[in-house]
Amino acid sequence: MSGAAGAAGSFGEFVARAHRAGRLVVQPRMGMSRPQDMRAGLVATKRAAATTVGTITVDSYTRMGDHTAARAAVAAKASLNGYPIATHDADVTRAVLEGVAGPDFPVQVRHGSPSPESIFAALIEAGLHATEGGPVSYCLPYSRAPLADSIRNWTRACELLVQVRNTDAEPHLETFGGCMMGQLCPPSLLIALSVLECLFFRQHGIRSVSLSYAQQTSPDQDAEAVLALRRLAAEWLPDMDYHVVIYAYMGVYPRTPDGALGLLAEAARLAVRTSASRLIVKTVSEAHRIPSVADNTNALETAAAVAAAERRVLVPVPVQDTGIYAEARALMYAVLGLGEDIGRALRQAFQLGYLDIPYCLHPDNARQTRSYIDEAGRLLWSNTGAMPLHRIVRPTTRGELTASGLLAALSYVERKYDGISIKDSAVSQIPAAEGGTDAAGELKGAY
Amino acid sequence: MRVPPHDVQPRPCGGSAQRRAPGQDNLLLARPLSHPVRRGLPVVVTSVPSDSHNWNLVFLQLVLEELGHQVANLGPCVPDGLLIAECLRLRPALVVVSTVNGHGFFDGMRLIRRFRARQELAAIPVVIGGKLGIDGSGGEWNRRQMLSAGFDAVYEDGAASMVAFRSYVGRLTASVNTSVDG
Numbered sequence: 046m047s048g049a050a051g052a053a054g055s056f057g058e059f060v061a062r063a064h065r066a067g068r069l070v071v072q073p074r075m076g077m078s079r080p081q082d083m084r085a086g087l088v089a090t091k092r093a094a095a096t097t098v099g100t101i102t103v104d105s106y107t108r109m110g111d112h113t114a115a116r117a118a119v120a121a122k123a124s125l126n127g128y129p130i131a132t133h134d135a136d137v138t139r140a141v142l143e144g145v146a147g148p149d150f151p152v153q154v155r156h157g158s159p160s161p162e163s164i165f166a167a168l169i170e171a172g173l174h175a176t177e178g179g180p181v182s183y184c185l186p187y188s189r190a191p192l193a194d195s196i197r198n199w200t201r202a203c204e205l206l207v208q209v210r211n212t213d214a215e216p217h218l219e220t221f222g223g224c225m226m227g228q229l230c231p232p233s234l235l236i237a238l239s240v241l242e243c244l245f246f247r248q249h250g251i252r253s254v255s256l257s258y259a260q261q262t263s264p265d266q267d268a269e270a271v272l273a274l275r276r277l278a279a280e281w282l283p284d285m286d287y288h289v290v291i292y293a294y295m296g297v298y299p300r301t302p303d304g305a306l307g308l309l310a311e312a313a314r315l316a317v318r319t320s321a322s323r324l325i326v327k328t329v330s331e332a333h334r335i336p337s338v339a340d341n342t343n344a345l346e347t348a349a350a351v352a353a354a355e356r357r358v359l360v361p362v363p364v365q366d367t368g369i370y371a372e373a374r375a376l377m378y379a380v381l382g383l384g385e386d387i388g389r390a391l392r393q394a395f396q397l398g399y400l401d402i403p404y405c406l407h408p409d410n411a412r413q414t415r416s417y418i419d420e421a422g423r424l425l426w427s428n429t430g431a432m433p434l435h436r437i438v439r440p441t442t443r444g445e446l447t448a449s450g451l452l453a454a455l456s457y458v459e460r461k462y463d464g465i466s467i468k469d470s471a472v473s474q475i476p477a478a479e480g481g482t483d484a485a486g487e488l489k490g491a492y
Numbered sequence: 493m494r495v496p497p498h499d500v501q502p503r504p505c506g507g508s509a510q511r512r513a514p515g516q517d518n519l520l521l522a523r524p525l526s527h528p529v530r531r532g533l534p535v536v537v538t539s540v541p542s543d544s545h546n547w548n549l550v551f552l553q554l555v556l557e558e559l560g561h562q563v564a565n566l567g568p569c570v571p572d573g574l575l576i577a578e579c580l581r582l583r584p585a586l587v588v589v590s591t592v593n594g595h596g597f598f599d600g601m602r603l604i605r606r607f608r609a610r611q612e613l614a615a616i617p618v619v620i621g622g623k624l625g626i627d628g629s630g631g632e633w634n635r636r637q638m639l640s641a642g643f644d645a646v647y648e649d650g651a652a653s654m655v656a657f658r659s660y661v662g663r664l665t666a667s668v669n670t671s672v673d674g
Binding site: 105109157186187188189226404405406407408446447448451452455 | 542544546547549550551554555558565566567568569570593
């Protein structure tokens with residue numbers, strides 16, 4: 046935590062206060078289409094036995110900018126997969142928040158849009174001032190919008206959000222850069238993107254940010270990555286209010302309750318061990334269905350309890366430096382060396398392949414890089430493409446990636462936490478569980 | 493898990509051979525003739541406009557490449573118009589639509605009607621699979637709707653569907669190659 050504190054009542058200031066008091070802030074993913082359900086979800090989050098912040102996740106029609114479809118769904122009282130914040134009247138959203146959101150319970154709007162201006166306008170009109178995403182992290186994985194368009198849209202959205210300061214609130218923006226693709230993106234690229242997107246936010250007037258990092262395959266590697274992220278943030282964002290937010294694993298999630306809770310507990314321990322301030326939780330039903338409010342409350346309370354227990358027994362253990370910081374720094378220097386306009390530099394970096402997200406099929410991604418999981422469970426590069434890492438990383442040639450090898454890597458964490466021996470499991474089969482997280486759904490639904 | 497449509501046969505091979513664009517003959521004939529069934533086909537892998545999922549498409553590309561085919565992967569969120577334009581340009585021997593966001597029935601029906609409306613694309617085999625939202629009651633009716641609208645095979649999710657899909661691709665490859673050899 047460093048730099049200027051935000052105005053009283055801001056998202057950043059709430060998290061900073063909890064951090065100083067030794068409490069991890071926990072946060073659910075949550076978005077309901079009906080206003081009364083959305084309010085009930087926020088109330089339950091606030092009442093959980095944990096230090097919480099609220100979440101309003103918008104639906105995918107609104108995310109894609111298809112407001113006509115969102116309006117039609119609301120008019121037909123159809124159920125959407127999130128809260129259509131740009132469709133409901135601002136008065137409706139203010140009523141959802143009335144007496145719930147406030148300085149003691151900030152609410153963040155989550156969306157996933159490469160053209161977020163209308164979402165930002167709607168949340169501002171409803172009196173909110175915290176949201177998340179980024180010009181790269183909400184363009185490449187979730188759309189085929191040209192990166193140049195996303196950068197232009199995010200520039201305008203930042204400028205819109207900055208105007209909230211006229212109402213005495215300090216707007217807060219979290220980068221999703223540390224979560225790219227959910228899984229199989231090596232840590233150095235995640236943390237470089239996290240810092241680069243925050244630098245983009247700063248260039249467009251934002252002063253309070255959070256840097257994300259999604260739990261990957263190895264607790265030790267994750268700890269090294271988050272400490273490297275904090276080091277880079279201290280170097281590059283000294284004049285900002287910032288904190289680190291950890292995401293519980295975003296890939297194929299364990300199916301057993303023990304496995305799911307074990308993975309969440311590992312994420313909570315990672316947050317405490319690396320002095321991160323906030324944790325986005327996952328629930329025991331993640332692999333099976335959209336989590337209920339009760340699922341979320343349980344996850345929030347479990348994570349908070351594990352974090353408190355971990356803090357009591359915490360002994361600082363030096364983390365081995367395997368080069369994550371040096372890799373991330375090299376990526377950042379290469380991008381920032383392309384020019385002072387960070388949006389333009391990001392666009393050029395993808396054109397040149399200096400940034401190249403493994404397995405991401407977006408037309409603006411170079412698609413030359415590859416990753417793998419080694420015997421120790423660490424997520425490493427097998428091909429660094431044109432990224433400026435040749436002097437730091439010596440990619441291990443693992444042969445050509447096979448379909449079954451990809452499935453094995455994607456389900457590595459699930460199998461580990463569900464207690465199945467990796468060698469014994471049949472990795473050539475598509476996981477057959479019903480429902481699931483995005484990645485699980487993609488896998489089993491591939492065909 | 494629904495039983496895959498074994499009754500659905502690949503489209504007539506003659507049509508496939510006639511459809512091939514200049515240049516693709518070279519691609520096919522460059523392969524050793526002693527292994528006719530191993531000869532690769534140009535395949536387009538795609539999703540539907542509302543679906544932003546990525547890993548299913550990466551997986552299918554690898555599966556098809558391991559079977560020896562040449563894959564053009566259009567990625568997620570593909571507008572119908574872009575898919576049609578790419579297929580007019582590439583003239584693939586097979587189009588594989590994968591979607592897992594549960595809107596596959598509606599998106600797929602719209603897509604295949606537009607696709608089949610183009611005379612140049614009328615005979616290209618198109619299959620769809622994933623979480624299509626047709627697994628509940630009425631699923632069989634929906635599946636038949638999709639087949640009669642122009643899909644050559646429909647796969648609701650599950651490992652058995654993957655086996656059926658590989659088998660379909662094998663039969664298609666053999667029939668195209670037989671046609672080329674003949």
